[in-house]
Amino acid sequence: MKVSEILKSKGPHVYSIGEDRIVRVAIDMMHRNHIGSLVILNISGELTGIITERDILELCVKYPDNxxxxxxxxxxxxxxxxxxxxxxxxxxxxVMTSEFIRHVPVVENHKLVGLVSIGDVVKAQSKIIQYENKYLRDYINGVRG
Known part of the structure; x- marks a missing residue:
């Protein structure tokens, strides 16, 4: 299965924020939309980074007052x-497992086209396994289709 198939099922919408905004705005957006990351865009709309719940938690520890x-x-x-x-x-x-990341922006021709989370990947893999199991059960039971 390809990343494009995940994007088809979940849709292309990606929550983003400008790199000139403050962390408080990012926290509010993430909380309001029940998401774990925001893609960061520059003034030209180009991907420049990402900020996640983990990043914000680390900031809380490093800079508790501000x-x-x-x-x-x-x-x-x-x-x-x-x-x-x-x-x-x-x-x-x-890649996500080895790099300990949970969110990966999807880019095509230098343009942001989506975001895939580890949950999206697990859900997709689960569907594949369920399909394969059904196919094997049908084969074993003599069901042809």
Whole structure:
């Protein structure tokens, strides 16, 4: 299964925030939308990074008195690992697991086209396993179709 198939089922909407905003705005957006990350875009709309719940928790510890007023550009994860629509989900799962990340922006022709979470990957893999199990059960039971 490809990343593009996950995006088809979940839709292309990605929550994003400008890199010039403050962390408090990011916290509010994440809380309001029940999401674990925001993609960071520059003034031209280009992907420049990502900020996650884990990043914000780390800021709480490092800067307990003023973390909410920090500028996102200065605290975001800049070396963002990205996926492409044609990437295989097994590969993306391996990268996410080895790099300890839960959210990967999906880029095509230098344009942000979606975001895949570890939950999306697990859900997709579960569907594949269920389909394969059904196919094998049908085969064993002599059901042809």
């Amino acid at each position: 973390f909410q007023s920090l500028i996102i550009k200065n605290v975001m994860s800049k070396q963002t690992i990205i996926a492409e629509p044609n990437d295989d989900i097994d590969y993306i799962e391996m």
